[in-house]
Amino acid sequence: MRELSAGPRVLLRRLRELMAEPLEPQERLDRIVRQIASNMVAEVCSVYVLRSDGVLELYATEGLNPDAVHLSQLKMGQGLVGTIAASAQPLNLSDAQAHPAYRYLPETGEEIYHSFLGVPILRAGRSLGVLVVQNKAQRTYREDEVEALETTAMVLAEMIATGELKTITRPGLELDLTRPVTIEGDSYNEGIGLGHVVLHEPRIVVTNLLNDDAEAERARLAEALGSLRISIDDMLSRREVSMEGEHREVLETYRMFAHDQGWVRRMEEAIHNGLTAEAAVEKVQSDTKARMMRLTDPFMRERMHDFDDLANRLLRQLTGFSGSSIESFPNDAIIFARAMGAAELLDYPRQNLRGLVLEEGAVTSHVVIVARAMGIAVVGQAAGVVALAENGDPVIIDGDDSRVHLRPMPDVQKAYEEKVRLRARRQEQFRALRDVAPVSTDGQKINLLMNAGLLVDLPQLAESGAEGIGLFRTELQFMIASTMPKVDEQEAFYRNVLKQVKGRPVTFRTLDIGGDKVLPYFRSHEEENPALGWRAIRLSLDRPGLLRTQMRALLKASAGGDLKMMLPMVTEVAEIRAARDLLQKEVQHLSKFGHSLPRRFQFGAMLEVPALMWQLDELMEEVDFVSVGSNDLFQFSMAVDRGNARVSDRFDPLGKPFLRILRDIVRAGQRHSTPVTLCGELAGRPLSSMALFGIGFRSVSMSPTAIGPVKAMILQLDIGKLAAELNAYLDQDGPGESGREFLTRFAEENGIPV
Numbered sequence: 001m002r003e004l005s006a007g008p009r010v011l012l013r014r015l016r017e018l019m020a021e022p023l024e025p026q027e028r029l030d031r032i033v034r035q036i037a038s039n040m041v042a043e044v045c046s047v048y049v050l051r052s053d054g055v056l057e058l059y060a061t062e063g064l065n066p067d068a069v070h071l072s073q074l075k076m077g078q079g080l081v082g083t084i085a086a087s088a089q090p091l092n093l094s095d096a097q098a099h100p101a102y103r104y105l106p107e108t109g110e111e112i113y114h115s116f117l118g119v120p121i122l123r124a125g126r127s128l129g130v131l132v133v134q135n136k137a138q139r140t141y142r143e144d145e146v147e148a149l150e151t152t153a154m155v156l157a158e159m160i161a162t163g164e165l166k167t168i169t170r171p172g173l174e175l176d177l178t179r180p181v182t183i184e185g186d187s188y189n190e191g192i193g194l195g196h197v198v199l200h201e202p203r204i205v206v207t208n209l210l211n212d213d214a215e216a217e218r219a220r221l222a223e224a225l226g227s228l229r230i231s232i233d234d235m236l237s238r239r240e241v242s243m244e245g246e247h248r249e250v251l252e253t254y255r256m257f258a259h260d261q262g263w264v265r266r267m268e269e270a271i272h273n274g275l276t277a278e279a280a281v282e283k284v285q286s287d288t289k290a291r292m293m294r295l296t297d298p299f300m301r302e303r304m305h306d307f308d309d310l311a312n313r314l315l316r317q318l319t320g321f322s323g324s325s326i327e328s329f330p331n332d333a334i335i336f337a338r339a340m341g342a343a344e345l346l347d348y349p350r351q352n353l354r355g356l357v358l359e360e361g362a363v364t365s366h367v368v369i370v371a372r373a374m375g376i377a378v379v380g381q382a383a384g385v386v387a388l389a390e391n392g393d394p395v396i397i398d399g400d401d402s403r404v405h406l407r408p409m410p411d412v413q414k415a416y417e418e419k420v421r422l423r424a425r426r427q428e429q430f431r432a433l434r435d436v437a438p439v440s441t442d443g444q445k446i447n448l449l450m451n452a453g454l455l456v457d458l459p460q461l462a463e464s465g466a467e468g469i470g471l472f473r474t475e476l477q478f479m480i481a482s483t484m485p486k487v488d489e490q491e492a493f494y495r496n497v498l499k500q501v502k503g504r505p506v507t508f509r510t511l512d513i514g515g516d517k518v519l520p521y522f523r524s525h526e527e528e529n530p531a532l533g534w535r536a537i538r539l540s541l542d543r544p545g546l547l548r549t550q551m552r553a554l555l556k557a558s559a560g561g562d563l564k565m566m567l568p569m570v571t572e573v574a575e576i577r578a579a580r581d582l583l584q585k586e587v588q589h590l591s592k593f594g595h596s597l598p599r600r601f602q603f604g605a606m607l608e609v610p611a612l613m614w615q616l617d618e619l620m621e622e623v624d625f626v627s628v629g630s631n632d633l634f635q636f637s638m639a640v641d642r643g644n645a646r647v648s649d650r651f652d653p654l655g656k657p658f659l660r661i662l663r664d665i666v667r668a669g670q671r672h673s674t675p676v677t678l679c680g681e682l683a684g685r686p687l688s689s690m691a692l693f694g695i696g697f698r699s700v701s702m703s704p705t706a707i708g709p710v711k712a713m714i715l716q717l718d719i720g721k722l723a724a725e726l727n728a729y730l731d732q733d734g735p736g737e738s739g740r741e742f743l744t745r746f747a748e749e750n751g752i753p754v
Ligand code: PEP
Pocket: 471, 473, 512, 608, 628, 629, 630, 631, 632, 633, 679, 680, 681
């Protein structure tokens, strides 16, 4: 076996000189392959670059037929080169032609070479191309030669990533780095956003690749690893962390990785081969990522994220990098993140946000709730999207269709521009209705309210033309806080809300936590059926201190004004009485200490649990108003989990059973002259809100974006006519039209926009 003529350090030094020389890209590439071939005593050295059409094209060669350059090509997964790119793994073969994937390319004249070593050219775990050396003699390349070639491939990755090869790419073709990709995820909020990628965890770009002094770099790495380990131990020893199971587990994993000898050894080897400490961290990170990205086991993928986080921390230590690498924040930002906290999203300038793309998340995750409040499109569960994107890449997020189009082709871009224009025109029409009263053609006035929960929602009140806030979900503010908000903080927050709504009514719902609404600082127990568990008013009555604090804050914030408060998830009327007793105590307490109280006070309950249907008369007598939480009432009436996509659409809320339930509630309200409103998602869709007016609702609360479309529907609706037909329909039994069919036909026949 022949020895290397010179160590990889010498090679890297030469490459560095070549990179610095003012050369044309092709010339530079040609010299690089010549240099590698001579240094590694190989007869052949070739570079294949991955194009956006999934083809690996020969860009430069020493040893193969020079006429084959830019002609020879292999598809991803095809031949040895395609296999390396697809698997992101090196291939080291003493007899290449014996390998089952071998594919003969006659134009290259490679048949005389037997041994073959190819490594992927990687960036952030993605293959950008393949670097190959070949020899006539049958030999197996040594481990250190593989390592050296991988290190060299990093230099090429950098060259490709900087876009230098664009000028030698044939017209009409693009390199993979600019390849358009469409990723499908889950829609968490509808809407369309056109803009540019902002990576939430910006990629640290290592520009200083090659070292002058391996010993010094090794010392830098050791020092950075030392402080990393100390900082992890530090975090683990903090009291609050030691309490929390999941967070602790992540840190334990970090600690395990940080002490992993294999990881450290591979980084030291890369330094030995000539890389700087940070380039060594990046190289090993990229290799590991490439390997782990192909794993399907969710547990292992999770570990990959942990490992990636740890490597990023180490990179930050070594480069002193902190904060965003984007010099100017785009005014049409679409944030890409693996996962993120709600408060982090609020840190971005809201007016510049067009969308949010998450690799993880769930419809009910806090960040999604906040994004929805901000009115931006959200796509979640978009696997692998962060590694595919670079800061500043053009992107389209389609929250209606659950897709993300990264670096879209011009025709896709055009189609979306048109779609956005249409949407904008529709929004414009709705905006024109902002100051028009929602009165039906037969003169019935509807009270249109909006749902809110955060300060970011409030500007929408004026923009949408809603008459007030029919549901203020107070728990959202608690969910984005890192500790339990104190009474003064709560009071200041509610005061701020009341100030911003400028006299319009707000219905505050007391804390609806538990179930899937978890407070990070409030310990509760694992539950088999959280939706049916210790939540909302149940939890509040068991922890009266929590409810009393909130009541006190609300009473103080609305001193001298109006206060409207309602209780979530009531099951028995007795719960309302118990909560009222707590409120009385607060009122007495405040009066005793000379605080002024609200001028007018209304106390209501949400109707979300079917058991209340058999206490309707008692309920209506007990409260000042009732608000139907149709999301939960439907979930419990039909026994379908609202968060489980498999069953949540199985039954139709516009079917006879649910419409009859809702009608019974309205009628009970009428019997007792108790106002009844509805604040679930049902109110926000024109067809279903039309049905609600037909069965007697005159007040509904919905997301602010729905106000315009619902108002446009009301302006064309003859409620009396609909009521007569719909009631007759609901009174009938037997087969026939479904509720939805009936309503759709009515809308069509009467020219009602739904
Ligand atoms: C409902 O259940 O319909 C409701 C409005 O409450 P939430 O969606 O917050 O559970």
